[in-house]
Amino acid sequence: MKWQEVREMYPNQFVKFEIVEYHEDEKTKYVDEVAVIKAIKDGREAMKEFTKCKNVQLMYSTEHESIVIEKIKHIGIRRSI
Numbered sequence: 595m596k597w598q599e600v601r602e603m604y605p606n607q608f609v610k611f612e613i614v615e616y617h618e619d620e621k622t623k624y625v626d627e628v629a630v631i632k633a634i635k636d637g638r639e640a641m642k643e644f645t646k647c648k649n650v651q652l653m654y655s656t657e658h659e660s661i662v663i664e665k666i667k668h669i670g671i672r673r674s675i
Contacts, residue, residue, distance in 0.1 A: 608640035625661035
């Protein structure tokens with residue numbers, strides 16, 4: 595389902611979903627299609643549900659026009675003993 599369709603079905607709510615399709619550049623992932631798992635109106639309940647999300651699941655507000663995920667490069671810290 596396209597994000598615009600999700601926004602129309604669940605206005606001003608939080609939606610738990612899995613990413614189905616996306617495109618990306620060096621620094622950003624742009625989500626094109628999602629599979630909706632659950633819609634939640636209450637912010638506190640949405641936060642509780644967010645803590646239960648697995649690797650491919652996200653929680654996002656339908657107030658946002660698009661889903662944009664900034665990539666973070668993990669830098670390891672090394673030390674010698």
